[in-house]
Amino acid sequence: MTSPAGPLQLTVAIPTYNRADFLRQTLAGLARQDFPRGSFEVLVIDNNSTDHTRAVVAEFAGSTPAPRYLLETKQGLDHARNRAISEARGDILVFADDDILMSPDWLTQLVAPLFTDSAHRVGAVGGEVIPVFPDGLPPWVAEWHAPLAFRADAGPLIAKDSPMGANLALPKWVFEKLGLFHTALDRAAGNYFSGGDSEMIRRVRAAGLEVWFAPAAAVQHQMPASRTTFRYASRHAFDSARSRVIDRAGQPGAAAYFFGRFLGNLGKTLGFALLALLNFLIARPGEAKKALVRAWRSCGYLYQIPRSLVGKI
Structure with a gap:
């Protein structure tokens, strides 16, 4: 894969469900990225939100690139991810949660291993995910929330370590080769299922591809009070x-x-x-x-x- 200069290279996909105010902060962070403006697009996949999600997306109509709003009526995170894959115009898909905060060099750091992978040996790159607690953190749940901290430099992960779907990049050819996300494994309204991302990572590894970690591509994952009860x-x-x-x-x-x-x-x-x-x-x-x-x-x-x-x- 070549350098980020030139035509559209990346699709940043943000599945979302009823988190409009957090989404606003994530979109603001994307608007500040130092990645070449004409080289990436932003998709917001609304998975049947009942709040003001669509209005928040419209607030960024003047950004470059302006986020593209998509409504996915099949309920579930992986239905939204799969919709993003079908709509993406970039060669690399970057999946981000709707409640993350990032620095301006986030995209550049996350996709760097893929741009130097001319042999197509790298099937996925995950970035660091640092939980933050805007409403405070009760001591009794603290031990379950920590950064991934898999390694200090960018490089391949060992088999027991798997990156998170909150901050994950995969080349589009991986989905063409291995198929889409498993829709039975991730959350929908009314449940807290998880595992669609780790199941995809397992398929990537089974195909003989490397999974990398890019610690400099860190995001802060916001955990409100409702998620520490x-x-x-x-x-x-x-x-x-x-x-x-x-x-x-x-x-x-x-x-x-x-x-x-x-x-x-x-x-x-x-x-x-x-x-x-x-x-x-x-x-x-x-x-x-x-x-x-x-x-x-x-x-x-x-x-x-x-x-x-x-x-x-």
């Missing part, structure tokens, strides 16, 4: 476990994996529930909440494994 944390843990089971169902050895996970999580559910009770009794509510969240994660496995064994989501 016990209700959110427990539901997210439950649905994340369900996502892992759904993803594993299509892989070799799934039955043995399910058997082991089911038995293991029976014990974990009871153990974490008892630990939560003990912490409540000795007036340690934060530790009790953490134990209950872990119990809910185990319940997610127990709920989804029998469903996946009979082919249900």
